[in-house]
Amino acid sequence: MFYNPIHKRKWLIVGIVLIALNLRPSLTAVGPLISSIREDLSITNGIAGMLTTLPLIAFAVLSALAPRLGLKVGQGQAIFIGMFVLTVGILVRSIEWVTTLFIGTALIGIGVAICNVLLPSLVKQQFPDKVGLLTGIYSISLSAWAAVGSGISFPLAQRMSSGWQGSLGVWAVLGIIAMVVWIPQTTIKRKPVKIPKINIKNSPLFRSKLAWQVTIFMGMQSFMFYCLITWLPEIMQSRGMTPSTAGWMLSFMQIVGLPGTFITPVLAGRITNQRGIVLSIGILYLIGLSGMLFGSGVVWLTLCIAIIGLAQGSSVSLALTFLSLRASTATQASNLSGMAQSIGYALAAVGPILIGMLYDFTQTWTPGIVIFIGIVVIMVSAGIGAGRDKYIEEVSLAAK
Secondary structure: OOOOHHHHHHHHHHHHHHHHHHOOHHHHOOHHHHHHHHHHHOOOHHHHHHHHHHHHHHHHHHHOOHHHHHHHHOHHHHHHHHHHHHHHHHHHHOOOOHHHHHHHHHHHHHHHHHHHHHHHHHHHHHOOOOHHHHHHHHHHHHHHHHHHHHHHHHHHHHHOOOOHHHHHHOOHHHHHHHHHHHHHHHHOOOOOOOOOOOOOOOOHHHHOHHHHHHHHHHHHHHHHHHHHHHHHHHHHHHOOOOHHHHHHHHHHHHHHOHHHHHHHHHHHHHOOOOHHHHHHHHHHHHHHHHHHHHOOOHHHHHHHHHHHHHHHHHHHHHHHHHHHHOOOOHHHHHHHHHHHHHHHHHHHHHHHHHHHHHHHHHOOOHHHHHHHHHHHHHHHHHHHHHOOOOOHHHHHHHHO
């Protein structure tokens, strides 16, 4: 029997992991292939940056609407719909036309946005006593396959007759596997999760300083992540690395971050105040970025990338953990997730295209790295507030 109700929680965990495995490779695989795509389709760096910015725009628009989809059709079915759209987007993007490249990229963003928002709420509802552990498993699944996507995309393009198109399209197989395993979550009857619509004018979330701090922290760490997965290979190539080595440097950055990705949410869930974690992440980021700005040489740059990777892996999982720790209920976690990811990704969306256009104008990556340092300062400032041992509703009531 494919699905045994007795083991439904185990199947749910397996399904969550498989969904998580799909939410980053289709995005991180693009960076190492930017040069090939740009040359093949005759586009500029600024336009190439849209390959990362488009999904972020979709995240921003859809993240606030995803809870409503979950309410209307059920979270299980909504996540399945998200995976279906994501998989179709991967296939459409692999067609060698500029139009289909960007249409597919937008569909990928829509699918990922739906799953991004609803999975933290599902974890909060189904595993309220193990939020840190499950978020760690979910986060490390995201990061591990993000690293795989970065590392193998260029070698795959070299070995496949279809080049970068085949390298990007191969991820549809993983999407199909995840959909098949997730089918039981769409058919089994369960009590629907009541998630009210976010009302921007009346929602306490938009009047909560804490909710905004969580949102800004989410946005700034996303800005860093998506800029790095888009342009780090190009930055490394400008320092003398081959395209293949530069792609593996991006993969290496994400692999090094895996311990932080798993340990950070587990630690954050066991302590009452996460400010120390935020400060540690900020210090690591500043050390790595300063070293990249002023240093040179393969060994030195590899060390800097490792430090940045540890900071990045910790920050993304901490941002996801804040969505649960700062909310008192699954409903509030879902709405906070929608707000943080919608507005946060809108802030992050300007990153890849801004850095690409800045390079087109200056022909150097130094201004971009300086911007990264400024973003880290903003992220840490917001994270210190988000790390307080408070629920959003407590802060809102105290402010009245």
